[in-house]
Amino acid sequence: VWRRKNKYATAAPIAVTSTAWQEQFDELWRLLVPQGGAAASxxxxxxxxxxxxxxxxxxxGAINWDADFCAMADHLAQLLTGGRPVADQSELNTLRDTVRSGGGGRAELYRVAxxxxxxxxxxxxxxPAAPAPYRN
Structure with missing residues (x-):
């Protein structure tokens, strides 16, 4: 059985080799996201x-949308404002509000990614990630 390795379970700096953000997303997913449950970082x-x-x-189509997904959108926005923020706060607030409502098209969701x-x-x-304020 193939199992994903979580290369970044240590304090080693996270690095990618891809240059396009979409490929970087895929690479980061493989490196950082476990097969199930919340990530460690x-x-x-x-x-x-x-x-x-x-x-x-x-x-x-947001058919399963519930309070947990709203909490995920809020938590993601909170994460993206920590450390060295990369987004303008007003853009991030707009994106959070759109996603929090279970809305948004490809353009908005790709921008979030x-x-x-x-x-x-x-x-x-x-x-290290704190305990998640949502179930999923």
Missing amino acids: QQGEAIRLAGKLSREILDN ELAVSWVLANPIPV
Whole structure:
């Protein structure tokens, strides 16, 4: 059985080899996101949440949307304002509010994923994740 290795369970700086943000997202997903449950680091959780929220809205039409997804959107916005923030606060607030409502199209959700990638790369030293304020 193939198992994903979590290369960044240590304090080694997170690095990627890809240059396009979409490929960086995929690379970070493979490096930081476990097969199930929350990530061990804030960086992994930011990538996981960006992907999970996008999949629920774009692939499922937000059919399973509940308070936990709202909490995920809030937590992702909170993560992206920590450390070295990479987004303008007003842009981040607008994106959070759009996603929090279970809305947004590809442009908005891709922007959220792009910001998550930028934030991880701007904050490459893994920070342990606190217990998640949501179930998923």
